[in-house]
Amino acid sequence: MKKLNIGLIGYGFMGRTHSNAFRQVNKFFQLGYEPVLKAVCARDEAKVKAFAQNWGYETYETDWRKLIERADIDLIDIATPNNMHAEIALAAAKAGKMILCEKPLSMDGKQGAAMVKAIEKAGVPNMVWYNYRRVPAVTMAKQLIDEGRLGRIFHYRAKFLQDWTISKDLPQGGAALWRLDVKAAGSGVTGDLLAHCIDTALWLNGSIGTVSAMTETFIKERKHNLTGKVEKVGIDDACAFLARFDNGSLATFESTRYARGHKALYTFEINGEHASIAWDLHDLHRLQYFDHRDESKLRGWRSIHVTDGDQPYMKNWWVPGLQIGYEHTFVHQVADFIAGLDAQTPAHPDFRDALETQYVCDAVLKSAGTGRWEKVRKLK
Numbered sequence: 001m002k003k004l005n006i007g008l009i010g011y012g013f014m015g016r017t018h019s020n021a022f023r024q025v026n027k028f029f030q031l032g033y034e035p036v037l038k039a040v041c042a043r044d045e046a047k048v049k050a051f052a053q054n055w056g057y058e059t060y061e062t063d064w065r066k067l068i069e070r071a072d073i074d075l076i077d078i079a080t081p082n083n084m085h086a087e088i089a090l091a092a093a094k095a096g097k098m099i100l101c102e103k104p105l106s107m108d109g110k111q112g113a114a115m116v117k118a119i120e121k122a123g124v125p126n127m128v129w130y131n132y133r134r135v136p137a138v139t140m141a142k143q144l145i146d147e148g149r150l151g152r153i154f155h156y157r158a159k160f161l162q163d164w165t166i167s168k169d170l171p172q173g174g175a176a177l178w179r180l181d182v183k184a185a186g187s188g189v190t191g192d193l194l195a196h197c198i199d200t201a202l203w204l205n206g207s208i209g210t211v212s213a214m215t216e217t218f219i220k221e222r223k224h225n226l227t228g229k230v231e232k233v234g235i236d237d238a239c240a241f242l243a244r245f246d247n248g249s250l251a252t253f254e255s256t257r258y259a260r261g262h263k264a265l266y267t268f269e270i271n272g273e274h275a276s277i278a279w280d281l282h283d284l285h286r287l288q289y290f291d292h293r294d295e296s297k298l299r300g301w302r303s304i305h306v307t308d309g310d311q312p313y314m315k316n317w318w319v320p321g322l323q324i325g326y327e328h329t330f331v332h333q334v335a336d337f338i339a340g341l342d343a344q345t346p347a348h349p350d351f352r353d354a355l356e357t358q359y360v361c362d363a364v365l366k367s368a369g370t371g372r373w374e375k376v377r378k379l380k
């Protein structure tokens with residue numbers, strides 16, 4: 001098996017999910033490459049050293065530029081706040097490294113387009129961590145749609161609800177709270193949560209043509225952790241938008257961090273001419289399916305427990321009926337990325353796919369400002 005030397009940047013929430021995936025993947029998937037945890041990078045030396053020891057990284061760095069310069073690193077994995085993705089990706093592409101980048105790809109579409117240009121010029125394998133595509137039940141939804149079981153699609157409905165920023169005393173900025181600082185995050189729930197919903201939707205139902213959105217920032221000022229001053233809040237706390245897909249279907253998307261009682265309620269429902277499907281992250285192994293072609297006296301919503309060997313990814317895990325979880329979506333993503341290297345057929349979503357999501361986010365935020373329907377920029 002060939003070695004794939006990983007250089008991870010950022011050891012927070014995503015740094016952990018990625019490290020776990022790199023460690024697990026060869027135990028469960030037959031692949032031509034083995035990820036080697038070569039180096040992890042973050043600024044705090046004591047903490048990055050402890051992280052390296054805990055996860056088994058051979059070495060660590062405190063300056064990401066040094067990591068990129070290293071000849072013993074094949075792949076740069078970007079798990080830093082959003083405002084750092086572009087600079088790191090551009091440098092990594094220039095150095096000829098493969099790149100895995102966290103979502104959202106960039107701060108906005110313009111920056112994302114520059115990243116796509118650079119990475120395609122460099123010709124390096126790349127992927128963006130929109131991991132929800134690789135929940136087995138979500139992958140199965142894609143299969144059912146591609147098999148034509150739903151027929152013509154009429155409706156797509158998605159939401160992603162949280163409740164962790166309701167307190168007005170919560171500061172913005174710095175470690176753990178960079179998501180509230182527009183300079184680090186680019187936007188609020190639109191880039192953070194709706195980007196996931198949009199990526200899944202584009203994958204399942206094709207391109208979005210136009211959007212009409214509203215956003216709100218409920219808490220207008222918060223103390224900034226880096227300056228110590230009370231500063232204006234620049235992110236959207238909540239966003240809801242209507243969309244028209246190019247296939248003629250209509251959609252509603254909603255996201256907020258002010259839905260008391262919800263921690264990570266990502267759901268979608270798709271209604272087609274013959275059948276409907278629904279999925280809920282809180283019950284991620286189940287795909288709800290209704291087929292109007294069933295015999296009428298038995299017709300009803302089926303709750304499919306996606307754990308059998310002929311359902312996506314599941315033959316690689318335990319025995320039928322036994323579940324896997326959130327962390328496995330990252331294992332699947334690494335497995336597919338490596339399988340793409342083996343077969344020389346790149347896995348998705350790559351930077352270009354993620355740019356399409358960025359363009360939808362741009363149109364959503366523009367529409368929230370103008371109060372008008374806005375067209376989504378098309379990929380060139």
Ligand SMILES: NC(=O)c1ccc[n+]([C@@H]2O[C@H](COP(=O)([O-])OP(=O)(O)OC[C@H]3O[C@@H](n4cnc5c(N)ncnc54)[C@H](O)[C@@H]3O)[C@@H](O)[C@H]2O)c1
Pocket residue numbers: 009010011012013014015041042043064079080081082084102103104129130131175176178192
């Ligand atoms: N795919 C998903 O479901 C998912 C979930 C959460 C976060 N994300 C994305 O992952 C990225 C990271 O989010 P997170 O939740 O892991 O954040 P986090 O705050 O937990 O971790 C960010 C890490 O970046 C490091 N960092 C910041 N500046 C750095 C620098 N100059 N050099 C080196 N390291 C630096 C921090 O030390 C920290 O380890 C974001 O882009 C976010 O949108 C994706």
